[in-house]
Amino acid sequence: MAPEVRSGSIQQELPFGVRARRAKRGLSPELKQKLIVCGVLLLGLLFYVWQHIQVVRLGYQIERHRAAQASLTQEGKGLRMELSRLRSLKRVEEFARRELGMVNPRPGQIIQLEEP
Amino acid sequence: MTASFGTPPRARIAVLAVLLAALLGVVGARLYVIQIIRHERLGTRAEGQYERRIPVAAKRGTIYDRRGRMLVITLDAASVFAHPGLVQDPSATATRLARVLKLPVREIQAKLRSDQPFVWIQRQVDPEQAEAVSRLSLPGVGLVPEGKRYYPKKDLAAHLIGFAGVDNRGLEGLELAYERLLTGGPRSFVSRVDARGSIVFRESKETHPGADLYLTIDEVIQHVAERELDAAVRRSGARAGTAIVMDPTTGEILALANSPAYNPSAYASTSPAFRRNRALTDPYEPGSTFKLVLAAAALEERLVRPDDLFYGEEGAIEVAGVTIRDHEKHGWMTFRDVMAFSSNVGAVKVGMKVGKERFYSYITSFGFGVPTGVDLPGENHGVIRQPRHWSQLSLGALSIGHEISATALQMISAMSAVANGGSLIRPRALLAVRHPDGSVEETRPLAVRRVISSETARTLTSILTEVVERGTGQGAALPGYRVAGKTGTAQKLDRETGRYSPTKVVAFFVGYVPAEDPRLAILVMVDEPQGIAWGGTVAAPVFREIARETLNYLASPPVTSPERVAGRRDEASPRFN
Structure with missing residues (x-):
């Protein structure tokens, strides 16, 4: 019984690094294997969670971009509609006559040119 | 010691196991009925309780002249709807909506007190009105985009082109004659109430838009x-x-x-x-x-x-x-x-x-x-x-x-x-x-x-x-x-x-x-x-x-x-x- 008490007191006095080295030396191959497997599994789990978060994050990004695209498409269509309205010949003609003083060409004032 | 209990342990365990198995069997059978046999019906009923399907006008095709100049186009315009069951104070809601939409308060109130699960308040409102309604954040009231027909050339070729109604259905002219081509697939939105009590919606499914027409007119x-x-x-x-x-x-x-x-x-x-x-x-x-x-x-x-x-x-x-x-x-x-x-x-x-x-x-x-x-x-x-x-x-x-x-x-x-x-x-x-x-x-x-x-x-x-x-x-x-x-x-x-x-x-x-x-x-x-x-x-x-x-x-x-x-x-x- 006495040597056990001594050894216990000796262990308590050993510095942490020494104890760790001894503990390391003491790990059985099976435990090491299990720890490695656990580590790999943990890493796999972390990777899974990480990529899942990425998928969700990218999903939100895609949704945002899709909404922006839809909004821009709508805006583009609205602008094309506005362009069409502004190009209305009735409006353009009225502007040309009233604001610019333009008139219809008289017969003979239009000369057709042949393409070279 | 064991004899004092009267029944051998193995037998008791067996009885317990059988009982548990029977209970599990009942639970399993019930699950089978709910999840497999009645899944669709119950799912639909459940969705119906917290979701509302809102059919909206389909995406109608564009009409051009023979040289590709736009004559008619459909743009998304917001329509205001309500789920009367979710409206907390119909009178106050109607008053606030009436101010923005310039509609009679009584008309809106009647709609909000309706026993219908879904009512349109006003369809295809101006962008400014839509923005104002959105800012009000009224419980039970929402906005959904709908196709609205625009005629940028106004009365040009009006008799030939005709027009489409508020449901984007052609009523006269080519809009009516080519209804089948112009109209897209059925379009609807699904609205549901989120955790804060607001109505959120999403398009139920992608639908194909209508075909574009090129007319013979110039x-x-x-x-x-x-x-x-x-x-x-x-x-x-x-x-x-x-x-x-x-x-x-x-x-x-x-x-x-x-x-x-x-x-x-x-x-x-x-x-x-x-x-x-x-x-x-x-x-x-x-x-x-x-x-x-x-x-x-x-x-x-x-x-x-x-x-x-x-x-x-x-x-x-x-x-x-x-x-x-x-x-x-x-x-x-x-x-x-x-x-x-x-x-x-x-x-x-x-x-x-x-x-x-x-x-x-x-x-x-x-x-x-x-x-x-x-x-x-x-x-x-x-x-x-x-x-x-x-x-x-x-x-x-x-x-x-x-x-x-x-x-x-x-x-x-x-x-x-x-x-x-x-x-x-x-x-x-x-x-x-x-x-x-x-x-x-x-x-x-x-x-x-x-x-x-x-x-x-x-x-x-x-x-x-x-x-x-x-x-x-x-x-x-x-x-x-x-x-x-x-x-x-x-x-x-x-x-x-x-x-x-x-x-x-x-x-x-x-x-x-x-x-x-x-x-x-x-x-x-x-x-x-x-x-x-x-x-x-x-x-x-x-x-x-x-x-x-x-x-x-x-x-x-x-x-x-x-x-x-x-x-x-x-x-x-x-x-x-």
Whole structure:
């Protein structure tokens, strides 16, 4: 019984690094294997969670971009509609006559040119 | 120790296991019933309790002119809806909504107190109103995007294009005729209440949009036709007017104008009489323009030659006790003169030569009495009685374009048949369809039948050019071009007296240009012009102005060779973008 008490007191006095080295030396191959497997599994789990978060994050990004695209498409269509309205010949003609003083060409004032 | 319990442990464990298995079996069976057998029904019921499906107007296709200029488009506009069951304070909600939407509070309150699960408050509101409603964040009230039809050219070609209602369903014109192509797949949104009590929604599924239409009309030609027709109707104080411009070889309608016009965006506030496409819904007695059919029959049957002489009876002839008069007295005249000066006496004599059976056969062959088959809704077939129902007067009356009613579209189709060398072509307003997958399907000209030989068509063209060069149609003469055409002034039947009105007439001019290689067939009809009005004075000048600008626009120079015209035809071909 006495040597056990001594050894216990000796262990308590050993510095942490020494104890760790001894503990390391003491790990059985099976435990090491299990720890490695656990580590790999943990890493796999972390990777899974990480990529899942990425998928969700990218999903939100895609949704945002899709909404922006839809909004821009709508805006583009609205602008094309506005362009069409502004190009209305009735409006353009009225502007040309009233604001610019333009008139219809008289017969003979239009000369057709042949393409070279 | 074990004996004191009475039953061996293994047996007890077995009993417990059986009990547990039985319980699990019951739970499993129940799960099977709920999850597998009744899954769909229960799922739908559950969704129905926290989700609402909102059907909205489908994405409707865009309409362009033949050169790809936008005429009609659908844009998303917000519509305000409510789930009355989720509205906490209907009175306060109605008051706040009424202020923004400018609607009566009582009307909104009634909707909010409804026992319906879903109600529209107002559809297709302005962007500013939508923004204001969104800012209010009212529980149970939401906004959903819906397709709204916009007509950026306002009243341009309104009668041809027609309009779609608030549900984006075509109600008139091409919007109605091509409803199946224009309308997309059913579109709906699913709304649900989120954790904060607000309504959120998402589109239930992707739907295909409608197809885009390319029309045969050209915005520039349409604008010119409308402007000139409006001016003529205003000048003459007429009740209404119609102008049609058509490519006589393909039947493509390049312009179709009716005056007065209306704005399709405000169709609800426009009288149905204004919205009617008179060009094809209103039949008129065609008057002297119908001499065209008489002349075609007489020439084709070789009953008359252009230089055959007819006596004008000093301006009056009696048929079945009724005197038919000319507007000026004629003595001897050639058949060319009969047509050029639109002699009724001469026409009656030609009609007698043709005979009723033969004349009737040509009338129907030219397409009168049946719809032209144009791809527009509401076409009238006009009226022509069968010869067995004709009176003694009928042949004479028909020879001068009475006792028959025809639409403007039927008249221009008949004239186009002469212009293109003798084939009756079905008029059409649709040039091409662009499907959602990007494929383009083009329509093709359809020749209904040959009505006269090309030789007769040539002879008739030379006669019709004389109408414009020295006859009643001189108002249509266009320097630099040979114009063929026919005037007409038809008295209108007075519904009250049952007799022809001495004051109410319809003035016509229908013709084509250039006569030697026709590119345009144009009809102008002015209904009830005031004062002394003839087809040659009221309608012919409108033809001239439309023809002048359109030929300039199509770069068809005056006095040209057929080869050059053929080479330039491509310029009017459609552009798809």
